[in-house]
Amino acid sequence: MSAAVIWIFLPFGLALILWPLGNARIKAGLSGGMAFLLALAAWLLPIDTALSIGSFSVKIASSFDILGRHLVLTSADGPLLTLIYTAACFWFTASASTRLAHKLAPFGLGITSLLVASLAVEPFLYAALLIEMAVLLSVPLLSPADRSPGRGLFRFLTFQTVAMPFILFSGWLLVGIETNPGNLTLVLQAAILLGLGFSFLLAIVPFHTWIPLLTEEAPPYAAAFIMWIFPTMAFLFGLGFLDRYTWLRTAPQLPNLLLIAGSLMLLTGGIMAAFQRHLGRLLGFAVNAESGFSLLALSLGGTTGMKLFFLFFTPRLLSLGIWAFACSILAEYVPSLRFNEVKGLGRSLPFATSGAVLASLSLGGLPLLACFPVRQALWEGLARQTPGIALLMLIGSLGLLTGAIRSLAVLSMAPEKTTWKVNESWPQRIFLAMGALALLILGIFPQWATPLLARLPSVFEHLGH
């Protein structure tokens, strides 16, 4: 048996089986259970090493051949697979108490397996094709079947599709550079195409406009899942490029480019978040700012940058997931998530309101919440290298915090004699309470998340050492 069968084909097959099933909770349970088992398997099972159970001996092969190319997952990819499928388990299990489980379970599992395939495919630049397939698979998730698709969805589809040719073509040029490293014209052409491709893929300013539009139009939980999984995988794909090509990794302009792109993303996201009047759009701009933080972490270079980049994973996942989950509950009671429509909902949906506010404050970098310790470490690193950028980071974070405080004010602004009610279901209350607790615990004991993340940088042979 090969690793690709277990971590790619098996979940994709289950996604196909789940699609026609009727019961949404069973779908969510099965997809969450499968993701959990796959995460556990990635954590425990060695690849390319014989495993003896009594008289049986099993070996999971690392390579799977398909049409003359290979899908390769080695033991070094284990931590990454554990992280991806643990996060998928979180998204799918929580979706059981939203209205989206019937769609998120099959499509989410399909998207996750395609994106894992994009990390495994050799030659790795074919990943752009698999990412595009995942993008197309996410359309039904983002656009309800009875509603006209909006501009955000079209822009998402367009920008992600336009990214693919740039990356494929730059991959072809990179092969040329390997054989002729002294050709500076070729290097420049490849760098420009690669830069454009990743700017589209990672929604870097000015190609970020689809994010707030999409989070405004689409169901919040589906949008947040997409906003989490695509940037995460695109970053990992980008790190794969950096890890493979020495000239790219050692280019003196790279840290500056990452700094500029990161600051732009963070400033745009932070400042715009401060002025939003829609909870969905606020979430979108927070996602923009998060990509900025990741770019800034990578700009620090070396193992410090890589460690910080991976340390962002858990708090971001928790904060985004809880915020989107809370917003999806709020959205069930109001026609839209505009401030004038969600005004005062804190009295009737206290758990959802607390979850949304805590998660947005965490993404804003409020001390004692999950995102703060990593932000502080990034801040210290930036302040040592480029104090100006550390100041920009402060402005961006203040913008995010302003947006979070404004949403707190709006959600708690009920008429004076409104009575308190709890309209959330028990599973929703339990998930939100556990999520809020996790945000606090990670804020106070950030080291608890490190055992899972410590091995992640070593996935990248050159960058992580």
Added chain:
Amino acid sequence: MNMADTLKWIATLLALVTTLGLLLSRDWRWSLATLALQYLGIFWLVHSHWPLSMAAVKLVTGWMVCAALGLALHRSGAHTASETAWPQGRLFRSLAGGLIALAAFTLAQKTATWLNISLAMAWGSLLLMGMGLLHLGITAQPLRVILGLLTFLGGFEIIYAAVESSSLVAALLAVINLCLALVGAYLLNAHVAEVAE
């Protein structure tokens, strides 16, 4: 100019005519017929670098895409709401299309030298990519967006065929085209469902 070159130029001119037709036509039947013809041009240009059996994949996939979109539009009753937010005049679109064709021709000469491909192929490819982007830039209708994306991808597939001949790439690109058509069919039905409500 030999026979093969003449045929390439005919395919490129077919791409020019069909892509302008796509830009100007308002009836979905004409649009899909034009797209089907466009795939014939793409097939011929790709064939100059790929064996016939592999290049035929582009043609068959393209026609399947047209069939899938046609079925969706036929079943939905094809309410194609008129666009209000973009310039509708045929003169404007013809001029914009003409500009793209000229810009593509200028760029094609450098591209042809750079990639060591024929001028016809380079122009055909850049023309389709440019027209696809123009389409995407001026519309927000599901059918038009999908046609724009298919045109853009068609142009890219021509130029990429010159540098990559892997069967996995051909298969994945075919799957992407078909998925794009299915996404288009899904979005068109969603659009019609809301209009009907």
